[in-house]
Amino acid sequence: MADERETRDLVTELRILAELVIDRVEPALRRLDDPEAPHWDGCSWCPLCALAAALRGERHDLLSLVATEFDALAAVVRAYLDDHSSTAASTSARPASPAAQTTDADESGTGGPGASTPSVRPGGYQPITVTTTSQPDRERPTPPTQ
Numbered sequence: 001m002a003d004e005r006e007t008r009d010l011v012t013e014l015r016i017l018a019e020l021v022i023d024r025v026e027p028a029l030r031r032l033d034d035p036e037a038p039h040w041d042g043c044s045w046c047p048l049c050a051l052a053a054a055l056r057g058e059r060h061d062l063l064s065l066v067a068t069e070f071d072a073l074a075a076v077v078r079a080y081l082d083d084h085s086s087t088a089a090s091t092s093a094r095p096a097s098p099a100a101q102t103t104d105a106d107e108s109g110t111g112g113p114g115a116s117t118p119s120v121r122p123g124g125y126q127p128i129t130v131t132t133t134s135q136p137d138r139e140r141p142t143p144p145t146q
Contacts, residue, residue, distance in 0.1 A: 015081055022074045033067035034059060 025112035040053040055059035077116055 006119070018077055018081060022077060025070065026074060027069050029063075029067040032059075032063040 037057055037059040039058040040049065040058045042049045042052070047062065050060045050062040054063060059131075
């Protein structure tokens with residue numbers, strides 16, 4: 001029982017940490033991708049030039065790309081955290097087994113034809129089979145030696 005509580009505490013702390021990191025990094029990246037900032041005139045792919053542009057307060061293409069990708073990543077992480085926060089809250093109120101859910105629905109009279117039953121995600125390890133087909137690699141030409 002103590003292990004479950006420690007695990008829940010750890011998960012809660014990791015969730016808070018993830019939200020804190022996103023909340024701290026997001027404004028900094030938004031400042032780097034400010035559309036009103038002057039555009040960097042140097043190269044658009046070099047990380048060193050991106051750093052120089054950031055230090056000068058200019059907009060760099062690489063920083064804009066990083067900010068855009070981070071926005072997408074932050075949205076995915078937030079959705080994941082929201083999904084699992086609600087899942088964790090409903091897990092304690094849910095019966096222990098899918099059979100118990102079916103029995104409860106049938107006894108209450110709401111489990112008749114056309115009634116929707118909540119889907120239950122299987123827990124634990126679920127092995128899957130992946131079949132790939134590959135063609136043999138053609139021999140790569142070797143560069144001439146000098």
